[in-house]
Amino acid sequence: MKPIADCRLYTFVDTSYLNGRDPVAVAAALCDGGSDLIQLRAKGLPASEVLRLARALVPVLRDAHVGLVINDHPEVALEVGAPWVHLGQEDFFDAGYQHVGELSSKKAGCQIGLSTHAPDQCARAVAAGADYVAIGPVFATGTKPSARPVTVDYVQWACENVSIPWFAIGGINLETVDTVVRAGARSICVVSAILNASDVAAACREFRKRLPA
Numbered sequence: 001m002k003p004i005a006d007c008r009l010y011t012f013v014d015t016s017y018l019n020g021r022d023p024v025a026v027a028a029a030l031c032d033g034g035s036d037l038i039q040l041r042a043k044g045l046p047a048s049e050v051l052r053l054a055r056a057l058v059p060v061l062r063d064a065h066v067g068l069v070i071n072d073h074p075e076v077a078l079e080v081g082a083p084w085v086h087l088g089q090e091d092f093f094d095a096g097y098q099h100v101g102e103l104s105s106k107k108a109g110c111q112i113g114l115s116t117h118a119p120d121q122c123a124r125a126v127a128a129g130a131d132y133v134a135i136g137p138v139f140a141t142g143t144k145p146s147a148r149p150v151t152v153d154y155v156q157w158a159c160e161n162v163s164i165p166w167f168a169i170g171g172i173n174l175e176t177v178d179t180v181v182r183a184g185a186r187s188i189c190v191v192s193a194i195l196n197a198s199d200v201a202a203a204c205r206e207f208r209k210r211l212p213a
Helices: 023-032 047-064 074-080 119-127 151-161 177-182 200-210
Strands: 009-014 037-041 067-071 084-087 111-116 132-135 166-168
Touching: 009 023, 009 200, 023 037, 023 047, 023 200, 037 047, 037 084, 047 067, 047 074, 067 074, 074 084, 111 119, 119 132, 119 151, 132 151, 151 166, 151 177, 177 200
Parallel strands: 009 037, 037 067, 067 084, 084 111, 111 132, 132 166
Antiparallel strands: none
16 A cells, blocks of 8 residues: 555545445456545445445455545444544534544554645644645535535645645546646545546546646
């Protein structure tokens, strides 16, 4: 598995975008296409189902040397030995945490990523010990339709001010990715533009071509 600072393409097995496909097959295609990290995101599913899915994905990602990120469920990450947990503002700060060291998953060795939507949130996440931050949503996105786009201004701010690894996210597709890269992003998260593609692995490869080495 690459060090987080060397990860460029962060993709998702998002149950909202599987459209009946086997999540294991989707994960294999993401790996084949060159994903560096893959997040399991299963909004609305019980923890038991997230655990079942995570267990199915672990061997695929392990064999491909791709890092597995568990969204929202630190206990699942601990159960399956996933190296990464991702939490939103509401799941971390709004839940009363002030530092990632307070999380049992962090104490057990998991690395923690936090979502941020503004410079003050990002600064707070960095101070809280996050191992990486997500910067976005840069553009409007169906993944989070109620979220206000932060625009490339926030990407430019992150480029100039954030010292830990960070990933631009939100509405990034093959029409917008060059704009995000020009704004300073070296690493991106892509959800629907890859999962809705007819060939998931090929879509990953197209994004990788647009990213810096």
